[in-house]
Amino acid sequence: MLVWSNMKNFDNDLLLRVLRGERAERTPIWIMRQAGRYLPEYMAVRAQHDFLTMCRVPELSSEVTIQPVDIIGVDAAIIFSDILVLPEAMGLNLVVEEGKGGPRFTNTIRRKSDLSSIHAADCENDLKYVADAIRLAVERLNGRVPLIGFCGSPWTLFAYMVEGKGGEFVHARAMLYEDPATAHEVLQLLTSSAISYLKMQRAAGADVIQLFDSWAGVLSPRLYEEFSLRYIKQIVDSLRNEVPVIVFAKAANHSLRKMGDVGASAVSVDWTISIDEAAKTVGGVVQGNLDPSVLFAGKGTIRSEAEKVLAQAPKGRHIFNLGHGILPGTPVEGVKTLVDFVKGWKAFERN
Amino acid sequence: MLVWSNMKNFDNDLLLRVLRGERAERTPIWIMRQAGRYLPEYMAVRAQHDFLTMCRVPELSSEVTIQPVDIIGVDAAIIFSDILVLPEAMGLNLVVEEGKGGPRFTNTIRRKSDLSSIHAADCENDLKYVADAIRLAVERLNGRVPLIGFCGSPWTLFAYMVEGKGGEFVHARAMLYEDPATAHEVLQLLTSSAISYLKMQRAAGADVIQLFDSWAGVLSPRLYEEFSLRYIKQIVDSLRNEVPVIVFAKAANHSLRKMGDVGASAVSVDWTISIDEAAKTVGGVVQGNLDPSVLFAGKGTIRSEAEKVLAQAPKGRHIFNLGHGILPGTPVEGVKTLVDFVKGWKAFERN
Numbered sequence: 001m002l003v004w005s006n007m008k009n010f011d012n013d014l015l016l017r018v019l020r021g022e023r024a025e026r027t028p029i030w031i032m033r034q035a036g037r038y039l040p041e042y043m044a045v046r047a048q049h050d051f052l053t054m055c056r057v058p059e060l061s062s063e064v065t066i067q068p069v070d071i072i073g074v075d076a077a078i079i080f081s082d083i084l085v086l087p088e089a090m091g092l093n094l095v096v097e098e099g100k101g102g103p104r105f106t107n108t109i110r111r112k113s114d115l116s117s118i119h120a121a122d123c124e125n126d127l128k129y130v131a132d133a134i135r136l137a138v139e140r141l142n143g144r145v146p147l148i149g150f151c152g153s154p155w156t157l158f159a160y161m162v163e164g165k166g167g168e169f170v171h172a173r174a175m176l177y178e179d180p181a182t183a184h185e186v187l188q189l190l191t192s193s194a195i196s197y198l199k200m201q202r203a204a205g206a207d208v209i210q211l212f213d214s215w216a217g218v219l220s221p222r223l224y225e226e227f228s229l230r231y232i233k234q235i236v237d238s239l240r241n242e243v244p245v246i247v248f249a250k251a252a253n254h255s256l257r258k259m260g261d262v263g264a265s266a267v268s269v270d271w272t273i274s275i276d277e278a279a280k281t282v283g284g285v286v287q288g289n290l291d292p293s294v295l296f297a298g299k300g301t302i303r304s305e306a307e308k309v310l311a312q313a314p315k316g317r318h319i320f321n322l323g324h325g326i327l328p329g330t331p332v333e334g335v336k337t338l339v340d341f342v343k344g345w346k347a348f349e350r351n
Numbered sequence: 352m353l354v355w356s357n358m359k360n361f362d363n364d365l366l367l368r369v370l371r372g373e374r375a376e377r378t379p380i381w382i383m384r385q386a387g388r389y390l391p392e393y394m395a396v397r398a399q400h401d402f403l404t405m406c407r408v409p410e411l412s413s414e415v416t417i418q419p420v421d422i423i424g425v426d427a428a429i430i431f432s433d434i435l436v437l438p439e440a441m442g443l444n445l446v447v448e449e450g451k452g453g454p455r456f457t458n459t460i461r462r463k464s465d466l467s468s469i470h471a472a473d474c475e476n477d478l479k480y481v482a483d484a485i486r487l488a489v490e491r492l493n494g495r496v497p498l499i500g501f502c503g504s505p506w507t508l509f510a511y512m513v514e515g516k517g518g519e520f521v522h523a524r525a526m527l528y529e530d531p532a533t534a535h536e537v538l539q540l541l542t543s544s545a546i547s548y549l550k551m552q553r554a555a556g557a558d559v560i561q562l563f564d565s566w567a568g569v570l571s572p573r574l575y576e577e578f579s580l581r582y583i584k585q586i587v588d589s590l591r592n593e594v595p596v597i598v599f600a601k602a603a604n605h606s607l608r609k610m611g612d613v614g615a616s617a618v619s620v621d622w623t624i625s626i627d628e629a630a631k632t633v634g635g636v637v638q639g640n641l642d643p644s645v646l647f648a649g650k651g652t653i654r655s656e657a658e659k660v661l662a663q664a665p666k667g668r669h670i671f672n673l674g675h676g677i678l679p680g681t682p683v684e685g686v687k688t689l690v691d692f693v694k695g696w697k698a699f700e701r702n
Contacts, residue, residue, distance in 0.1 A: 170678055173644035177652050217602070220622050220642060251568070251602060254623060271571050272605060291571060293524035301528050327521055 008207070012145045015076045016207060018285060018319055019244040019265040025349075027310060027318050028075040029342040030148070031335065032248070032268075033325035034068040035080040038332060041067050051096045051103075055081050056129050062136035069145055071332075072339050076145050076208070079134055079201070083152030083212055086197055087161050089121040090189070104165040109158075110175070112182045118161075121193035123200045130197075131204035138205035149206030151198050153213035153249070154190040154235075155228035160215075161186065169218050176219075176227050183227060191231045195238045202243045209239060210246040210268070217251025224255050233262040240264070246287055250324060256281045271323030276312040287319040292327050295334040302334055303341045310345050359558070363496045366427045367558060369636060369670055370595040370616040378661060378669050379426040380693040381499070382686065383599070383619075384676030385419040386431040389683060392418050402447045402454075406432050407480050413487035420496055422683075423690050427496050427559070430485055430552070434503030434563055437548055438512050440472035441540070455516040460509075461526070463533045469512075472544035474551045481548075482555035489556035500557030502549050504564035504600070505541040505586075506579035511566075512537065520569050527570075527578050534578060542582045546589045553594045560590060561597040561619070568602025575606050584613040591615070597638055601675060607632045622674030627663040638670040643678050646685040653685055654692045661696050 010016070014028035036042045042064050046054060054060050061080040068074050084103055088094040092105040107117060121127065137147055152160075162172035175183050198209050216228055228249075236245050240263050247259060248268035259267050260282035268287035269278040279286045294305045309320065320342045326335070361367070365379035387393045393415050397405060405411050412431040420428050435454050439445040443456040458468060472478065488498055503511075513523035526534050549560050567579055579600075587596050591614055598610060599619035610618050611633035619638035620629040630637045645656045660671065671693045677686070 168644075168678065170644045170647060170680075173642060174647035177642075177645050177656055178648035217623070221625065251623075254604065272568070272602075274572065291524060291528075293519075293521045294528050296521060296525035297529035305528055327519065329521075 008143065010143050010146060012075055015146055015319060016244070018316065019208065019246075021285070024316055026345065027313070027315075027320050027342060027348060029320035029339055030074045030076040030078065031068070031072075031322055031326050031339075032078075034072065034074055035064045035078065037328045038326055038330040038335065039067055039071065040332070041071060050098070051082075052094070055085060058129055058133040058136045061133040062140055065133070065137040065147075066140050069141065072335055073343070074145070074339060075343075076148055077137060077141055078148040078150060078210070079130070079137060079206065081130055081133070081150070083150070083157060083214070084160060085127060085130065086121055086151060086193060087157050087190075089123065089126040090193055091118040092161055102166045105161065106164070108164040108171075109161045109186055110171060112179065115182070115185060118186070118189065120189060121197060123193070123197045127197060127200065131200050134201055134204035134206055146207035147205060148208045148210055148246075149198065149201030150210045150212060151194045151201075151235075153211050153216070153228060154187045154194060154231035155219070155224075156213050156215045157190050157194075158183070158187055158227075159218070161190075169215060173218060173223075176223050180226075187227060187231050191234050194235055198235065198239055199242070202239070206243065208244050208246065210248060211235060211264075213247070213249035213252065216249035219252070221254045224252055225258060228252075229255060229258055229262065232259075236262050236264050246319075248287070253278070260284060266319060268319075268321060269323065274312055275309050275318070276314070279314045279317065285317045285319065286313065287321050289321070289323040290338070292322045292324055292330070295322075295326070295330045295338065297334070299334070299337045302337045306338055306341050307345070310342065311347065315348060359494065361494050361497060363426055366497050366670060367595070369667065370559065370597075372636070375667055377696065377699050378664070378666075378671050378693060380671035380690055381425045381427040381429065382419070382423075382673055382677050382690075383429075385423065385425055386415045386429065388679045389677055389681040389686065390418055390422065391683070392422060401449070402433075403445070406436060409480055409484035409487045412484040413491055416484070416488040416498075417491050420492065423686055424694070425496070425690060427499055428488060428492055429499040429501060429561070430481070430488060430557065432481055432484070432501070434501070434508065434565070435511060436478060436481065437472055437502060437544060438469075438508050438541075440474065440477040441544055442469040443512055453517045456512065457515070459515040459522075460512045460537055461522060463530065466533070466536060469537070469540065471540060472548060474544070474548045478548060478551065482551050485552055485555035485557055497558035498556060499559045499561055499597075500549065500552030500555075501561045501563060502545045502552075502586075504562050504567070504579060505538045505545060505582035506570070506575075507564050507566045508541050508545075509534070509538055509578075510569070512541075520566060524569060524574075527574050531577075538578060538582050542585050545586055549586065549590055550593070553590070557594065559595050559597065561599060562586060562615075564598070564600035564603065567600035570603070572605045575603055576609060579603075580606060580609055580613065583610075587613050587615050597670075599638070604629070611635060617670060619670075619672060620674065625663055626660050626669070627665070630665045630668065636668045636670065637664065638672050640672070640674040641689070643673045643675055643681070646673075646677070646681045646689060648685070650685070650688045653688045657689055657692050658696070661693065662698065666699060
């Protein structure tokens with residue numbers, strides 16, 4: 001069996017080695033949302049273009065994708081994009097207005113009759129710009145580090161499609177109770193679309209895939225299993241022989257054991273569980289889980305808190321990351337301090 | 352020892368009996384944030400007065416306090432107020448502007464030097480309006496059901512005081528890592544103020560106290576124990592011989608066992624854990640935990656989801672409630688359906 005074919009040679013393949021269960025001489029680090037938000041170099045590009053243009057123009061998205069590799073020195077790049085471009089390709093109308101909260105959809109899926117307004121994503125046409133951005137980013141990375149592609153989990157995308165915007169996702173949750181059949185129909189359509197979207201990303205050059213279940217936390221364990229985890233498993237099943245997959249769910253540590261069972265190469269956890277308990281529960285490779293607010297503290301505090309995570313994590317089965325996306329306004333110096341500390345952590349060898 | 356002195360006679364004392372561990376013939380129900388938001392009768396009063404006036408004028412707050420007893424038929428009233436009036440009495444400047452997000456403070460506590468701008472609350476003077484509202488509400492309830500007083504947890508109030516507004520509380524979290532000594536100083540001042548505030552509420556006629564740790568979920572288990580739970584325990588220790596105390600923490604089920612150990616009469620849980628698992632973990636009386644979004648579904652769904660909670664909960668050691676405050680826009684008919692169903696649930700007797 002050809003597992004994770006088309007393996008390339010990288011100057012730094014630490015992330016891939018940990019995901020494959022191979023020996024690594026130190027803990028790799030990358031940072032969720034590392035491209036954007038806090039980097040002056042990102043802000044300079046962003047000042048010239050609106051957010052969706054940044055996503056849609058491969059020259060721009062590939063440029064900001066590689067910035068943190070150049071500037072911060074992380075061990076992987078992650079393609080700059082937004083999880084909502086997939087539902088957009090399925091028929092929803094995505095708008096991002098400056099200073100008016102987060103992105104939103106002007107049409108929503110609230111009942112069975114709304115299904116007529118959505119369709120499976122035609123990724124090769126409507127999301128070709130993502131594949132192009134990945135190809136360009138791979139070219140620009142030039143073998144330095146692997147590139148991560150990504151997608152929102154079906155539940156997280158569903159929550160946005162039903163609600164139209166971020167928040168408590170009341171209507172999305174109510175639909176699970178009131179009309180589970182329609183919910184499952186939408187989730188299945190999202191799952192198929194996500195699979196072709198991610199296969200396209202893989203074909204374009206993504207070396208790793210991460211699934212973001214950002215809104216897992218608003219579900220009870222019972223609903224999480226029925227409406228989120230089973231679709232995540234479908235995606236992992238379809239991809240795991242082609243590419244390593246990392247699954248991240250925010251605020252759903254109640255289901256961590258089941259998350260460990262879906263067959264992903266790693267499970268990424270938030271900061272509301274200790275990384276050693278997470279590792280014991282998951283069983284395999286874990287990613288995470290420094291509280292993103294630590295990066296607002298001084299250098300000494302950043303190092304000592306990072307060390308707590310490193311010391312507790314299972315050596316060789318840990319990818320350092322934050323417990324959630326890096327926060328807007330995070331001081332760049334703090335991020336550099338973190339990355340340098342993790343890369344230079346000497347105690348790794350003594351364990 | 353005189354435990355919970357000044358016991359009054361109530362037409363309906365189900366809530367108190369469950370909290371005392373006495374026999375109750377059915378499960379009592381009340382609803383977090385039951386006064387306000389979704390009731391047309393509340394909105395009619397609110398249309399005439401801004402939010403803070405509603406809190407500060409005892410005639411108004413006591414009026415909306417008893418509305419859900421009259422209209423919905425809940426087994427307890429909870430005084431209409433806001434958790435932020437306590438930090439306001441400690442020196443912060445609270446503003447609520449219509450349509451501009453939630454309440455906020457125009458001054459904040461970000462560093463040690465900011466401590467000079469706050470002081471212990473002089474409750475008898477600066478929060479006398481809350482005591483007056485409680486006295487009026489007790490009079491208007493006229494012995495029908497008990498009245499619940501409340502306060503935010505020190506951590507939750509601290510988070511608001513540092514940040515100035517709701518959100519991810521990044522600066523509050525960062526301060527716990529960077530300057531724990533100052534954080535503890537503020538938390539201790541909040542704790543002493545909360546204790547005198549709650550003793551005043553008790554003296555004015557509150558029959559039960561609930562502590563709301565609404566922002567528990569942004570802390571790791573380690574920080575939660577050090578910066579939230581230990582102060583909650585101080586409050587419970589100071590009050591438990593005078594009045595039953597219910598502790599509610601949102602999104603902190605990782606620490607449920609420790610929450611069960613603080614000596615409260617009941618622990619209230621959100622909907623991200625099954626109520627039977629919560630009861631086993633806590634050991635005593637549990638409150639909760641229907642997903643508030645269920646009330647947006649049809650009557651049949653509301654009844655079947657409520658029945659799942661009732662069937663799983665320990666009979667006689669359960670107070671029915673939502674897993675969080677009732678959501679704005681919740682249909683009143685749904686709330687009535689829920690309350691009627693819980694009050695009429697026949698299977699209680701068969702267990």
